[in-house]
Amino acid sequence: MDGGARREPNRGDPRLTPIAGAGKVADVDALEGITVVDCTAGIAGPYTTKVLADLGARVVKVERPGGDPGRGLPPFLHDEPGPDRSATFQFLNTNKESIVLNLSSSGGREILFRLVARADLVVTSSSPANEARLGLGYAELAKHTDAPVLSLTNFGHTGPYRDYSLSETTLFAMGGEMHSHGLAGREPLKMGGTAALLQCGAMGAVAALGAIHAWERYGTGQHVDLALFEVQANSVDRRNSNILAYRFSGRIPERPAGSSAGIAGGIYPVADGYVEVTAGGGNYWNRFVEMIGDDTLREPRWQSPAVALSPAAKEEADAIIYPWMLSHTRAEVWEKARKAHAMVAPLYSGKDIFENTAFRERGLWVEIEHAVLGKLPMLGRPYTLEKTPWRLRRPAPQLGQDTGAVLRELGYSAHDIVRLLAERAVA
Amino acid sequence: MTGLLPLEGIRICDFTAVWAGQTASMYLADMGAECIKVENPYIWNPMTRAAAPRINAAIASMLPSWLGGHPNSDPGPRPWNNSPGFIHVQRNKKSFTVDSRRPEGLAIVKALIRVSDVVAENLALGTLEKIGLSDDAIRAERPDIIILHMPAFGRTGPYTEGRGYGSHIDAVAGSTILRGYRDSAPESNVQIFAGDFWGGMHGAIAVMAALRHRRRTGEGQVIELSQVESSAQMFPQAALDAAWNGREQRTIGNRSIEGYVPNGVFPAAGTDRWLVISCRSAAEWQALVGFLGRPEWAQRLEFETLAGRTAAEDEIEERVATFTSTRDRDELFHALQAAGVTAGPVLNAGEAAEDAQLAAIEAWKRLPATDDYPETLFARPPYRFSVSDVDLRTPPALFGEHNDYVYRELLGLSEEEIEQLAADGHITNTYHPEAFGI
Numbered sequence: 001m002d003g004g005a006r007r008e009p010n011r012g013d014p015r016l017t018p019i020a021g022a023g024k025v026a027d028v029d030a031l032e033g034i035t036v037v038d039c040t041a042g043i044a045g046p047y048t049t050k051v052l053a054d055l056g057a058r059v060v061k062v063e064r065p066g067g068d069p070g071r072g073l074p075p076f077l078h079d080e081p082g083p084d085r086s087a088t089f090q091f092l093n094t095n096k097e098s099i100v101l102n103l104s105s106s107g108g109r110e111i112l113f114r115l116v117a118r119a120d121l122v123v124t125s126s127s128p129a130n131e132a133r134l135g136l137g138y139a140e141l142a143k144h145t146d147a148p149v150l151s152l153t154n155f156g157h158t159g160p161y162r163d164y165s166l167s168e169t170t171l172f173a174m175g176g177e178m179h180s181h182g183l184a185g186r187e188p189l190k191m192g193g194t195a196a197l198l199q200c201g202a203m204g205a206v207a208a209l210g211a212i213h214a215w216e217r218y219g220t221g222q223h224v225d226l227a228l229f230e231v232q233a234n235s236v237d238r239r240n241s242n243i244l245a246y247r248f249s250g251r252i253p254e255r256p257a258g259s260s261a262g263i264a265g266g267i268y269p270v271a272d273g274y275v276e277v278t279a280g281g282g283n284y285w286n287r288f289v290e291m292i293g294d295d296t297l298r299e300p301r302w303q304s305p306a307v308a309l310s311p312a313a314k315e316e317a318d319a320i321i322y323p324w325m326l327s328h329t330r331a332e333v334w335e336k337a338r339k340a341h342a343m344v345a346p347l348y349s350g351k352d353i354f355e356n357t358a359f360r361e362r363g364l365w366v367e368i369e370h371a372v373l374g375k376l377p378m379l380g381r382p383y384t385l386e387k388t389p390w391r392l393r394r395p396a397p398q399l400g401q402d403t404g405a406v407l408r409e410l411g412y413s414a415h416d417i418v419r420l421l422a423e424r425a426v427a
Numbered sequence: 428m429t430g431l432l433p434l435e436g437i438r439i440c441d442f443t444a445v446w447a448g449q450t451a452s453m454y455l456a457d458m459g460a461e462c463i464k465v466e467n468p469y470i471w472n473p474m475t476r477a478a479a480p481r482i483n484a485a486i487a488s489m490l491p492s493w494l495g496g497h498p499n500s501d502p503g504p505r506p507w508n509n510s511p512g513f514i515h516v517q518r519n520k521k522s523f524t525v526d527s528r529r530p531e532g533l534a535i536v537k538a539l540i541r542v543s544d545v546v547a548e549n550l551a552l553g554t555l556e557k558i559g560l561s562d563d564a565i566r567a568e569r570p571d572i573i574i575l576h577m578p579a580f581g582r583t584g585p586y587t588e589g590r591g592y593g594s595h596i597d598a599v600a601g602s603t604i605l606r607g608y609r610d611s612a613p614e615s616n617v618q619i620f621a622g623d624f625w626g627g628m629h630g631a632i633a634v635m636a637a638l639r640h641r642r643r644t645g646e647g648q649v650i651e652l653s654q655v656e657s658s659a660q661m662f663p664q665a666a667l668d669a670a671w672n673g674r675e676q677r678t679i680g681n682r683s684i685e686g687y688v689p690n691g692v693f694p695a696a697g698t699d700r701w702l703v704i705s706c707r708s709a710a711e712w713q714a715l716v717g718f719l720g721r722p723e724w725a726q727r728l729e730f731e732t733l734a735g736r737t738a739a740e741d742e743i744e745e746r747v748a749t750f751t752s753t754r755d756r757d758e759l760f761h762a763l764q765a766a767g768v769t770a771g772p773v774l775n776a777g778e779a780a781e782d783a784q785l786a787a788i789e790a791w792k793r794l795p796a797t798d799d800y801p802e803t804l805f806a807r808p809p810y811r812f813s814v815s816d817v818d819l820r821t822p823p824a825l826f827g828e829h830n831d832y833v834y835r836e837l838l839g840l841s842e843e844e845i846e847q848l849a850a851d852g853h854i855t856n857t858y859h860p861e862a863f864g865i
Contacts, residue, residue, distance in 0.1 A: 028644070030636035055636045073685055075668040087667035138813075159787025164764045167705035169681060169690055170771030174782075179701075179775040181619055182608070187692045188701055188773050190681050192605025195621055195661045202628040207810040209635035210458040213433035214815050216639070220431075222814035230790050233779055234809040236450045236516065237593075237624045238493045242776035244511035245496025247803045252777045253492045254699075259617050267603070267614045274613045276598035287590075338588040345595035347604045347613055350665030351675040358584045364656050365670075377670040382657040383633045387648035388640050 006117045006146055007035070009219045029056020030388035034212060036060070037119040038096065039112075039136055041068040043168075043194050044228060045125030045152050046092040047201025048208060052121075053095035054381075054390055060406060061096045062112065064103070065427050067399045068093075077373055083399050084372045088194075090396045091379060094368070098397035099406045100427040103134040107425030113144040114410045121212055123204070125152040128162055138223040146221040148211035152204050156227035166228060172196040175232025177239040180253040188255065199235065200228040262308045263317045264288060267347065268325045275325070275333050278343035280308070287342040291333075292324050368395035400427050432459020432815055437638060440465060440536070440543040441520070444475040446593060446620060447654055448549030448577050449516040450627025455634055456519035457808040457817055460545070463833060464522040464824060465536060468855045472550075474592065476507035476826065480858045492776070498800045507858060508799035508825045515806065517823035523833035524826070525853045527558050532853055536560070538838050540568045544641075545634055549577035549626075549654075552587055562649055571647040573637045577630055581653035593620030600658035601665055609680035622658035629657050688712075688736040692773060693748045695756035701773040702756050704747060704763065712736065714767035719750055780804075792819045799825060827856035 034057040038049040046061075046068070053059040061068070072081065073088040084090070102108040112135065116122050122145060124136045131137040131151070138149050151157075154166040169190045172178045176196055182189035190196075207224050214220040234240050242253050259266035264279040279288035281303075289297045297320060307313045325333065330346035337344035346352075353359060354377070366380035373395075381390030403426050407417050420426045437460040441452045456462035471480055478487070478494050482502045487495035493512040495502075503509065526532040540546060546565055548555055555561070565572055579596055580586035589595075597603050600622055607616045633650045641647055659666060664684055665676040676684075683690035683705065690705045706712045709731060716725045724746055729735030736743060751759060756772050763770035774782060785791070789811075791804035807819045834840050834854060848854050 028640070030640045033643075051632060055632075073664075075664055075672060075674070077671050079672065087671055088664055091663040091667060155784055156788040159784045161764075161784040164771075165707070165769040166771070167683070167687065167690065167703070167707055167769045168685065169683065169692070169705055170703045170769055173692070173701070173703040173773040174771045175774075175779070177619070177776070179773050181606075181617065183615060183617070186608065187681065187694070189606055189608065190692075191619070191621060192602055192678070193662045193664050193684055195602065198661050198663075199621070199624055199628070202625060202632070203809060205632050206454050206628050206635075207812075209632060209639075210433040210815070210817060211812070213458070213635065213639065214431070214812075216642070217433070217435075218431050220814050222812055224810055224812050226810040227788055230785060230788060230809040233782075233785055233790060234806050235624050236446050236627055237620045238491075238512075239776070239779070240515045240806050241493035241512040242496075243780045244515050244803075244805065245492040246777045246780050248498040248509070248511055248800065249492070249496040249500045250777075251492040251496045251500070252775050256617055259615055266618075267616055269612070269614060274604075276595050276603060276618075278592060278594065334586075334589070338586065338590075341588065341590045343590055343592065343595060345589065345591050345598045347598045348601050349604050349669070349675050349677065350601050350662060350667070351669035351673075353601050353659050353666050354669040358586060359656060359659075362581055362584050362653070362656070364659070377667075379660055379663055379666055382629050382660050383650055383652040385633060385637060385640075385648055385650050387646055388636065 007120060009120070009215045028388055029391070030385060031055040031057040031212075034058065034120045035118060037116050037122045038062060040123055040125035040152065042070050042125065043073070043088070043092065043197040044201040044204065045123060046070055047198050048150070048152065048204030049096065049123055050092050050094060051202065051205035052208060056388070059096040060115065060402070061093065061098045061397065062115070063098055063100050063399060065100055065424070067100070071399070077376070084370065084396075090368065090370070090373075093396035094378065095393050096397055097402040097406065098400055099403040100400035102425050102427070103136070105423065105425045107420055107423050109135045111407065111410065111420070111426065115406070116141055116145040116147070119145055119147045120215060121147055121208060122149045123152070123208065124149065128153060128157050142221070146219070148215050148220070148222050148224060150204060150208050150211060150224040150226065152200065152226050152228065154227065155229045157225060161229070168194045168197050171200070171228055171232055175229045175239070176235055177237060177242060180238070180242070180255055182255045184255045184257050186255070196232055197228070200231045203231045263302060263314055264321055268321070270325045270333050271327065271329045273330045274347040275330060276345050276347060284343050287340045288344065291336045291340040291342040291344065292321065294320050294324070296320060366392050368392065370395045371398065403427065432817065434458040434460040434635075434638070437461070437545065438543045439463065439545040439547055440539050442546070442548035442550060442555065443577070444472040444550055446474070446516065446623035447626035447630065448547065449475065449513070450623065451575065451577065451630025451634070452547050453516050453518060453520065454628065454631035454808070455545070458635070459815070459817070462520040463539065463829070464517070464520055465527065465539070466522055466524050466826060467526055467528070468524045468827070468852065468857065468859050469526050471858065476513050477502070477510035478506070480507065482506050503799065505799055505826070505857070514800070514823040518805065518819050519821050520824040521829035521832065522824035522826055523830045524855050531848065531851070533559055535838065535848070535853070537568050539833070540565055540572065542837065543569065543572065544638070545573045545575065547575040547630070547634070551590065552578050552582065566647070571641060571645060573634060573641065573647045574649045575630055575634050575652065576650065577626060577652045577654055579653075580655050582651050593623040594618040596622040596626070596654045596658055599655045601662045602658065605662060605665060605676065605678055607678040607680070609678060609682075621661060622654055625658050625661050626652060626654040682740070686733055688733060688740055689743045689747055691744050691747070693751040695751055695759060696753055697756070700756045702751055702759050703771050703773065705769040707769055709733075711768050715763075718763060718766045718768060722746075794819075794822045797822070797825065825856070826858070827854070830854050830856070
């Protein structure tokens with residue numbers, strides 16, 4: 001990030017001849033050489049930039065004085081809050097640097113504008129009102145950088161809900177398929193954790209990579225405008241298709257009476273937990289019956305569509321299936337299911353995922369070494385890239401740990417930095 | 428809208444099926460990649476183009492609406508071209524047919540691979556190898572290819588033989604156990620497919636990262652996206668609470684893991700109308716108290732702290748529900764937002780389709796009628812690029828719609844060769860259900 005001039009895109013044809021020697025070096029990162037100025041906070045935006053940082057981009061996280069509110073998100077190590085003790089924050093900010101800028105001050109904004117001039121991508125997650133107040137709107141940023149700017153907002157930059165606030169639960173309620181999730185006669189249900197916000201962050205990363213390709217290949221700088229509400233309305237998890245089904249047929253999905261489906265299907269209790277079963281029809285039924293190994297269920301009559309809808313038949317089948325399930329553990333059921341290629345899998349908790357040796361041996365978990373927290377396990381790669389492996393280069397930053405170094409890179413003298421600290425433009 | 432597309436000139440030989448895979452390649456097609464679906468007219472990939480190749484209106488009406496909500500509730504003669512669950516993942520793509528299990532069909536697929544940049548698949552493990560398309564065989568045709576594999580449970584380790592759809596991935600990834608009612612066992616949890624959405628996005632991310640690496644180095648690579656391991660990252664709080672604190676998180680219903688009280692789904696006047704309220708800060712709680720008219724119960728000193736509200740969460744929820752249950756959902760929504768309280772209606776699919784905000788930000792684009800579906804609005808990619816034409820540019824690829832383009836223009840086959848392949852049943856625009864054996 002040296003030099004005073006604006007950053008030039010690393011242009012190139014998609015089939016450019018290889019750079020001599022490149023690709024033969026170990027630990028090449030896919031997004032090496034990309035600089036991202038990250039003005040996001042909370043959950044969705046930081047997940048977008050985490051994806052880029054974990055793929056090797058240099059991500060400079062711009063935090064407000066006091067820090068990203070994400071530092072206050074539970075769970076905390078040993079349940080004790082503290083600016084570095086949030087597991088959520090540590091997950092969302094791996095491989096990033098942190099500087100603290102007070103964007104309410106002209107000095108803070110001037111630093112931001114110098115910084116974005118060096119960026120290949122700027123990512124923001126402020127409301128339209130705060131974008132205007134803090135100098136983070138596209139029109140303002142474009143005066144200082146040619147690079148693309150990705151803005152994540154709740155509802156976009158126009159329309160009747162533009163200035164409305166949002167939470168994980170309202171996001172899934174309005175945008176996602178919450179209405180049909182849960183049981184008939186009861187209230188609709190949210191997803192676990194903050195899945196909807198994280199999904200929006202992942203979509204931000206899709207958009208960001210598209211913007212990076214256009215920037216590097218053609219020097220195209222542009223505004224990429226992403227509304228979290230619209231991401232959920234586009235969710236492939238039934239929402240997009242239920243909206244299209246409504247347009248096609250007028251149908252509106254309702255919450256079902258229970259999880260079970262047909263003769264066998266849904267969630268069953270086993271000796272030490274639960275398993276998810278799909279056994280409707282044809283091959284799936286045959287494989288399921290093979291897993292159970294019961295002769296009565298092998299009879300062809302079970303394949304008849306009329307039997308599949310008969311409560312008496314279901315009762316008869318349940319009298320065989322439930323005792324079998326309850327006499328096996330999750331591990332036993334899943335092993336037999338895999339052998340039979342049956343569509344059956346256990347319900348795991350986060351604890352199961354942490355303790356599972358197969359996931360660990362495959363490399364799902366890595367270890368961070370944090371200056372304050374010490375050594376701790378961390379979720380690792382969401383994918384494996386053969387030549388540019390996902391890697392943890394550094395844990396999430398302490399608040400403002402890179403402020404001085406980044407200011408010096410931007411050409412500020414020691415004298416300037418003292419002044420900026422005194423003016424509370426930086427911290 | 429001007430400017431070249433981010434992935435202009437990139438071609439994908441697309442074997443993906445179901446949702447996660449077809450979504451991944453759609454996001455790449457949105458960015459301008461030429462995504463060519465390889466479709467076998469003799470193999471019915473379950474949950475890829477419709478519930479079944481032959482279904483009537485009565486059966487369709489018994490299926491969930493995303494699956495069975497065909498135009499006018501009638502699947503017609505080509506259900507594979509109008510199931511809402513699947514044509515919405517075909518936008519900006521092309522489709523051609525070939526029976527890749529036969530030698531001449533495999534030769535066609537290999538010719539396509541030679542002019543492709545990416546091969547994408549999420550078929551049952553080993554399917555491509557069986558037809559002669561191992562990674563090595565693919566690389567023999569195209570050394571700098573990027574190969575995206577999206578197995579359910581990984582390509583190595585003890586779970587490779589596991590089979591599953593989205594619901595099974597949600598189960599193992601830790602999603603299902605976290606999303607029930609607080610007072611009922613997981614047996615009553617219904618299916619959702621959060622992992623399909625997640626896996627699709629991450630597949631596209633990984634390919635775009637690999638394309639960037641190839642542009643710099645000329646080097647392709649193999650990507651493995653284990654859908655269950657990827658989806659586990661949707662629930663980092665549960666995984667890390669276990670790893671750091673030894674705690675096993677279970678469902679907390681509609682309450683918040685972020686420390687918001689109250690956070691819940693409250694009944695509004697009318698049938699099946701619900702409003703979410705999330706007090707994300709002390710200020711939002713005070714705003715809610717004001718909105719409720721400062722009732723005595725809400726003014727207790729201990730409620731000013733999160734700990735105090737958490738201790739009385741049941742009571743607060745009951746009181747708020749009593750207030751909302753006689754009032755209009757949408758009036759509450761707008762009035763609460765105006766008062767500074769985070770609130771939002773639980774919109775059903777029809778309400779979302781008609782929502783004023785989604786219309787204002789132009790989330791939809793009208794496509795003309797085809798023989799298989801009427802003129803209607805389809806979703807655009809959920810972001811606006813101010814220069815690049817990242818948009819719904821071409822309608823969902825119908826089955827075999829681009830045979831002519833692929834065989835004639837792209838692969839440059841002669842008329843005789845094309846006639847022969849058509850006579851042998853490779854080139855068609857219909858499935859052959861008699862060959863299904865299911």
